[in-house]
Amino acid sequence: xxxxxxxxxxxxxxxxxxxxxxxxxxxxxxxxxxxxxxxxxxxxxxxxxxxxxxxxxxxxxxxxxxxxxxxxxxxxxxxxxxxxxxxxxxxxxxxxxxxxxxxxxxxxxxxxxxxxxxxxxxxx
Numbered sequence: 001x002x003x004x005x006x007x008x009x010x011x012x013x014x015x016x017x018x019x020x021x022x023x024x025x026x027x028x029x030x031x032x033x034x035x036x037x038x039x040x041x042x043x044x045x046x047x048x049x050x051x052x053x054x055x056x057x058x059x060x061x062x063x064x065x066x067x068x069x070x071x072x073x074x075x076x077x078x079x080x081x082x083x084x085x086x087x088x089x090x091x092x093x094x095x096x097x098x099x100x101x102x103x104x105x106x107x108x109x110x111x112x113x114x115x116x117x118x119x120x121x122x123x124x
Contacts, residue, residue: 063092075105
């Protein structure tokens with residue numbers, strides 16, 4: 001099933017990540033230069049609209065793939081570090097700081113298999 005758009009409820013007691021981080025940080029600036037919609041168009045076709053459970057957000061999967069390659073991390077490590085790092089969460093498209101793992105590390109393996117070699121080349 002295609003990833004669903006995030007619906008963030010307004011929450012008076014949560015701070016936006018933009019209020020917690022330095023917007024001049026290189027990863028933040030990079031996140032604004034990447035055309036995330038190009039990835040959604042390219043990889044959105046790999047999902048069946050009405051079959052299975054909703055997919056994970058494509059920006060999250062692409063962002064985690066980039067972060068794991070940049071820092072030479074395993075899938076388990078990138079997911080663990082994502083949980084601790086507000087800059088990484090912002091890079092992956094989240095508005096609020098997350099306190100739970102966004103996915104199981106094995107989801108990244110399935111993601112790479114789904115997009116294949118051509119998809120990985122498109123990422124690069």
